[in-house]
Amino acid sequence: MLKNLINLIFPKLCSGCKNLLLKNEIILCSQCIHDLPFTLHHNLYPNEASKKFDGIIPIEFCSSMLYFHHDGIVQNLIHDLKYRNQQKIGTLLGNWYANDLKTIHEKFNFTEIIPVPLHSKRLEERGYNQVTTFCEAIAKGIEIPLNSNLLFRNRYSKTQTQKDKEHRKEVSNALFDVKFTNLDHNKHFLLVDDVITSGATLEACTRALLKIPDAKVSIITMAYTLS
Ligand SMILES: [Zn+2]
Known part of the structure; x- marks a missing residue:
């Protein structure tokens, strides 16, 4: 009864379209689930995501789960995950994607999942890293450990999504490092981030991970920005 009352005062809305969710729907309404723009990158290699790193940095495998369109379902999902503490979204997407990644994992034999780290100051502000629940669900699904202690961020950098060369250089130089x-x-590290835009952050993380002797790096993200 209390739950019904809470639902009446704070009705649960679909993260994708902001319409009311039905009783049996969680996070996304069935229409939004139906409309999710899956990339199917994992069935196609090389793909548009992996090509971002061609000639720049060696990676073994790369795929994004969904297309990120501005004003679309995926943008709303990532926004709720990132800024509205809806960490269940990461779990939901991670559970789905882990199923797709099982055969990829059989082929590539990943050893550890590495989330792209937030700087400690940002982590303090937000209280959580938005990729953690996605990583946890995938780690569980393909049965490999999650390691959040290996890769770290050196210096605080402000939120920015510019795609220019200056930004790319800046992120590369802002440098991630490994301990x-x-x-x-x-080891074969499976590096995980929320969205691939320019690829600069993932490139910098990969460079750091490749400092480890005999390391291999693959990359997956929740979303891929079409530019
Ligand atoms: Zn919806």
Whole structure:
């Protein structure tokens, strides 16, 4: 009864279209689930996401789960996940994507999941890293560990999504770094971020991970920005 009352005062809305959710719907309404723009990158390699890194940095595999359109369902989902503490969205997407990634994992044999880290100051402001629940669901689904201690961010940089060369250079130089021991050698890291836009952040993270002897890096993201 209390739950009904709470629902009446704070009705649950679909993260995609902001319409009221039906009783049996969670996070997304069935129409939005039906309309989700899946990339199907995992069935196609090389693909448009992996091509971002061609000739720039060696990666083994790369795929994004969904297309990010401005004003679309995916933009709303990522916004709610990132700024409205809707961490369940990461779990939902991660559970779905883990199923798609099982055969990819059989082929590439990833050893650890590495989330792109937030700077500690940003983590303090937001209280959570928006990719954590997505990473946790995938780690569970393909049965490999999640390691949040290996890769870290050196310096605070403001939120920015510019795609210009200056930005790319800046992010690369802002530098991520790794703290590793002999036990981290010879691994295949599955690096995870929310959205690929320019690819600069993922490039900088990959550079850092490749400092580890005999490391291999693959990349997955929740969304891919069409530019
Ligand atoms: Zn909806």
